[in-house]
Amino acid sequence: MSTFSGLTRAYSGLAAARAGLDVTGQNIANVNTQGYTRQRLETSAAASPRPSLFTTGVRPGEGVLAAGITRLGDAHLDARVRITAGAAGYTAVRAQAFATLEDGLREPGAHGVSASLQEFWAGWQEVSNAPEKDAPASTLLAAAGQLTSRIAAGYREVESQWATSRSSATSLATEVNDAAAQVAGLNRQIRSAVNAGTPANELVDRRTQLTATLAGLTGATVRDNADGTADVLVAGNPLVLGTTARTLQVTGPAGIGEPGTVRVEWTDQPGVSAGVESGELAATLSLLAPTSGPLAEAAAGYNAFATTLADQVNALHTGAGKGPFFAYQADRAAASLDVLPTRREDLATGAGGFDGSVADSISELGTRPGSPDAAWSAFVVDLGAAARTELQGNALAEVSATSALQQQLGATSVSMDEEQVNLLQYQHAYQGAARVMTAVDEMLDVLINRMGIVGR
Numbered sequence: 001m002s003t004f005s006g007l008t009r010a011y012s013g014l015a016a017a018r019a020g021l022d023v024t025g026q027n028i029a030n031v032n033t034q035g036y037t038r039q040r041l042e043t044s045a046a047a048s049p050r051p052s053l054f055t056t057g058v059r060p061g062e063g064v065l066a067a068g069i070t071r072l073g074d075a076h077l078d079a080r081v082r083i084t085a086g087a088a089g090y091t092a093v094r095a096q097a098f099a100t101l102e103d104g105l106r107e108p109g110a111h112g113v114s115a116s117l118q119e120f121w122a123g124w125q126e127v128s129n130a131p132e133k134d135a136p137a138s139t140l141l142a143a144a145g146q147l148t149s150r151i152a153a154g155y156r157e158v159e160s161q162w163a164t165s166r167s168s169a170t171s172l173a174t175e176v177n178d179a180a181a182q183v184a185g186l187n188r189q190i191r192s193a194v195n196a197g198t199p200a201n202e203l204v205d206r207r208t209q210l211t212a213t214l215a216g217l218t219g220a221t222v223r224d225n226a227d228g229t230a231d232v233l234v235a236g237n238p239l240v241l242g243t244t245a246r247t248l249q250v251t252g253p254a255g256i257g258e259p260g261t262v263r264v265e266w267t268d269q270p271g272v273s274a275g276v277e278s279g280e281l282a283a284t285l286s287l288l289a290p291t292s293g294p295l296a297e298a299a300a301g302y303n304a305f306a307t308t309l310a311d312q313v314n315a316l317h318t319g320a321g322k323g324p325f326f327a328y329q330a331d332r333a334a335a336s337l338d339v340l341p342t343r344r345e346d347l348a349t350g351a352g353g354f355d356g357s358v359a360d361s362i363s364e365l366g367t368r369p370g371s372p373d374a375a376w377s378a379f380v381v382d383l384g385a386a387a388r389t390e391l392q393g394n395a396l397a398e399v400s401a402t403s404a405l406q407q408q409l410g411a412t413s414v415s416m417d418e419e420q421v422n423l424l425q426y427q428h429a430y431q432g433a434a435r436v437m438t439a440v441d442e443m444l445d446v447l448i449n450r451m452g453i454v455g456r
Contacts, residue, residue, distance in 0.1 A: 005062070006440045012063030013433030016043050019066045020426035027414045035209040037412040039201055042067040071201040073208070075224070077408040081401075082212055086219035086278035088394070088401035093283035094294075095394035097165065098387035101298050104157040107380050113154065113305075114380075116147040117366060117373055124363035127349055128356030137344035144339045148326075151309075155302040155334035162256040162295045165287045170250045172281045173264060176217050176239070177247040179210050180232065184245035186210070187229035191243070194228035214239070219278025235275030237266075248274055252288075256299055257331070262288040294386065301379040302334035309372040310337060312365050320348030320358045 020041045030036040046062035106112040123140030130136050186207040193200035207230060214220040214232055220239060223231040232240035239246055251270075252262035262285060264274045276282045287295050310326035310333065317325040322341075325348075329336040341347050349359040366373040 007437060007444075009061075009063035010433050010436035010440060012046065012065070013436070014430060016041070016064045016066050017426045017430035017433060020422065021430070023069055024419050024422045024426060028416070028419050031414040031416060031419075035205050036414070037071050037073045037201065037205050037208070038414045040070050040072055042070050069199045069201060071204055072412060073204070074408065074411050077404070077411055078208060078212075079222070080404045081408050082215035082220070082222065084397070084401040084404040085212055085216040088397040089216040089280040090219070090278050090283040091390065091394035091397040093280050094286065095387075095390040097161070097283075097287050098294060098383075098390045100161055101158070101294065102384055102387045104154055104161075105380055105383065111150070113147070113150050113376055114373070116143065116150050117376065119143040120147045121363050121366045124359045127347065128359035128363060131347075131349035131356040131359060132354060134344050137347055140347070141339065141341065141343075144325075148337045148339055151302065151306050151334050151337055155299060155306075155332075158295055158299045158302065159256050159335075162288065162299075163254075165284050165295065166250075166254060166262060169262060169264070169281065169284045169288065172217055172284060173248045173250050176214060176281065177245075179214050179217075180240050180245040180247070183207055183210050183214070183230070183232055183240045184243050187240070188243040190228045200228065215279065217279045217281050218276050219282065235277055237275065248276075253290075256295065261290055298383065299334075301383070303332065305372065305375050305379055306333040306337045308370075308375045312372060313362055316358060316362050316365075317348045320350070322346065322348035 020043075023039050023041045027038050044065050044067050046065050107114055109115065120140075120143045123136070123143040126136040127140050186203050190200045190203050190207070193203065211220065211222050211230065211232060215222075218234050218239070221233045223233060225231065225242070229242050230240075231238055231242065239248075247267040248264050249267045249270075250262065251265055253260045264276050264281060264285060266272050266274055276285065287293050290296055306328060307330075310324075310328050314324040314326055317323070324340060327336075327338045327340050347359070349355070350357045365371055
């Protein structure tokens, strides 16, 4: 009886070593798979059987049991990766937006508004020196047209950036909905595997990647459940609850300056804000804010500058009896700014003849307190400072996110050195168990086939 049980013990060793080799092979095969978490075979010694009439003395246990395959993940590190991903996603979107706004200024440079302003004032100065000639007037009108074109172009770039961000918000919400649906589907598969007692480690890996994506998009948090499923929460509200996923929708104006606020709401609860506070989606919403958003502030800055420029020039130009020099719409001053005079006779240069006093006064507007130049400079400096602040914040957030990801990878990624050692261990264990089976087989051969033949 004990001899045959020896075969069972040896076989259990073979089976455990083979399972260990399979797990090690799986780890090695996925050494370059993104998101894969290394696994380990868990074993335990089988207990000794109860004594019976057929057993005497001390007996060893019943071999080894393969208790399961453990996924060597770290819930704390996973949570840290999600938290830092949300912060990094938020700051990255804002930093990129501010960088685009700053690039649109083209300052300092020959193609910026500042350079056009200098040419505009210089044009008035030339007209004041020769008010009776056509050439200086033509130069002035060309400089004025170039100035209004550059102001309008800068404003339209802000409008375009707003529209792009609005479209991005819708795309991000769709991405969130797709990822949430996949998490719910994986929860269903994982729960079934857990109930059946089969490993679901690869499914958990995929779910972990998706929840990290959701965290980067919305700042979502994760709550693990006893049945193997995981809930995903956005601002404390369930986006994924077990095997059920909710969806988000983006509502609000489609263009800058339109009434209302762009919001993310629950599709099943129209009018109820989802309260997204972090991640790329929250950052995009912050860009689209109607008054405090950087895009709305930039558009307002362009309009304020255009209004200041037009009003100050018009005040002197109309005072000379020639009517306004600039025309604009109050609600879109930068985009609608237009030069009314088309020829020298339309310009208010002075009292007439060789008098260029009015043109000279207009040429000096750029050096006076509260000048259009000062307004533009303040706008550029404020935007540049805000851009630097956002870029620095993003750099810090990226460092934190990278550090968290590296720590996670250090704890969960496959080490080829470790797996090589495991291969040797399981190989030797397999060879040892096989040698035990061979020895027991030889003993049984003697017992069954050779007993009673001595002396024949």
